[in-house]
Amino acid sequence: MKLSQGVEWGLHCAALLALAPPGMTVRREGLAGHYALPVTYLAKHLQAMARAGVLHAVTGPRGGYRLARPPGDITVLDVVEAIEGPAPPFVCQEIRQRGTGAVPPESCRRPCAIDALMTQADRAWRDSLRAVTIADLVDRYPPGLRERNAELVAKAAS
């Protein structure tokens, strides 16, 4: 089980955009340069975040990305699901209904106990990521970083 590198990239970019001057956008080259990320690969993740309604993409010569909502209204889970998709990591194949031990369908009206507990664990993971917003994330930056990144992103914004 492995999360895409795009999760780290997307969260850092969202946190950086949270510090951009209101209404301004940052080009993907500006975001990529800030963290030394490959532009074309980052672009795919930024597009996924725009499709998921986390970012707003502005086209044209002064175009770029900004957060689609205030940073306090975007959870870490929103970004993770934008990049990874909402599919749970465990997908029950109902093997209890197969083989010499096959359980008859009438005994399988309730979800399999294994499916149920994996779903519960997935919910605990998502709840944890839903409890933190992009605004919270920026508040947890070490002293001075918020101000420094705000300055840098203002220069990159248009």
Added chain:
Amino acid sequence: MKLSQGVEWGLHCAALLALAPPGMTVRREGLAGHYALPVTYLAKHLQAMARAGVLHAVTGPRGGYRLARPPGDITVLDVVEAIEGPAPPFVCQEIRQRGTGAVPPESCRRPCAIDALMTQADRAWRDSLRAVTIADLVDRYPPGLRERNAELVAKAAS
């Protein structure tokens, strides 16, 4: 992010072995047949569970697998980590220290806020899986399944 199919297989097999007569082993063919699983592919997961100390492998003509500990002492997380390995799904690449926005190393003594929250979510997931044992799992079977599986596994055991 996706868990290996082996997680479902491993948990079902561990739950089945929890019902085997004490001290008896079940051959991999017996486990595979119960759930109509491909024997050679299942064998890899059973071996991984044995390496992780979840199963005990007995070699020879009357060999096979049994649980290495009482089912109340094996957690679902033990099985999941045996199959998936203990590596967390998120691995921080410290991109905060790269690019035009690079944070100096002296400001990076504490883990990145993003790394910290992803680690916290992973802990919530593992805590949830650690809270359930293989014995609990069998207790959650629908009525009659425990007895039926115990009968079937006794026939397959040697």
